Amino acid sequence: MGLKAVIETARSSDAEAIHRLLRDAGEDKLLRRPEGDYRRSIEAGLFCVVRSEGALVGIAGAFPLSEGEPALVEMGSCYVAPPFRGFGLQKLLVRARIAAVVAEVDPNARILTAITPQNLGSRASILKAGFEPLGEHERLLIELCAYCVARPGAASDRLCCCDFFHIPRSRQRSEIAALLRPGPVLLARANGDRLSVTMDIDALKQPRAALAAFVRASAQPADAGA
Numbered sequence: 001m002g003l004k005a006v007i008e009t010a011r012s013s014d015a016e017a018i019h020r021l022l023r024d025a026g027e028d029k030l031l032r033r034p035e036g037d038y039r040r041s042i043e044a045g046l047f048c049v050v051r052s053e054g055a056l057v058g059i060a061g062a063f064p065l066s067e068g069e070p071a072l073v074e075m076g077s078c079y080v081a082p083p084f085r086g087f088g089l090q091k092l093l094v095r096a097r098i099a100a101v102v103a104e105v106d107p108n109a110r111i112l113t114a115i116t117p118q119n120l121g122s123r124a125s126i127l128k129a130g131f132e133p134l135g136e137h138e139r140l141l142i143e144l145c146a147y148c149v150a151r152p153g154a155a156s157d158r159l160c161c162c163d164f165f166h167i168p169r170s171r172q173r174s175e176i177a178a179l180l181r182p183g184p185v186l187l188a189r190a191n192g193d194r195l196s197v198t199m200d201i202d203a204l205k206q207p208r209a210a211l212a213a214f215v216r217a218s219a220q221p222a223d224a225g226a
Helices: 013-027 035-043 089-104 120-128 138-142 169-179 210-215 221-225
Strands: 003-009 050-054 057-068 072-080 111-114 163-166 184-189 195-199
Touching: 003 089, 013 035, 013 057, 013 221, 035 057, 050 089, 057 089, 057 138, 072 089, 089 120, 089 169, 089 184, 089 195, 089 210, 111 120, 111 210, 120 163, 169 210
Parallel strands: 003 195, 072 111
Antiparallel strands: 003 050, 050 057, 057 072, 111 163, 184 195
């Protein structure tokens, strides 16, 4: 019959379980963030959790970096427990967070992500999800990450411990269009294991019409680089 899971918008009551999952993960590839970032992301409706049979098996956040125009939002803290890896849950979590940013922050927001060079799995996942290497704004992001505890030393030729990526507006639209399809999403691992995922995020409830309008919007010339 296969496994079942649900992707939901996190609530304030989930904060302790989210922090515990991150502490217990012991993943040195996950970038550390101040706890206040998680609280603000949850309060803004930008944090997602994955549950299977009531257990928390995955998390993923989106974190506003600036309130200018366009707003800059970083996707981060994406973690899936080992028994649920290999299905492609990270891609669904990318879709869920794009929808949350469009519905809750700004349809014109620039969505970015930072990946440590050694995290080859996440790099492959975000490239598959439509992210592209980012050149512009890189120095701005480095300034915004001033609290980072893993910045390269003076002997390094790297400006930052991470590589930066962004997802173009056209790809944001196609990912949300896939999210708007009715019914659960059926995923499969290479070994034949199956996972049925139900999407129960706030962005697909009241603001659903706004998401549909975002998908229908004609691409602007700036989309290619946005």
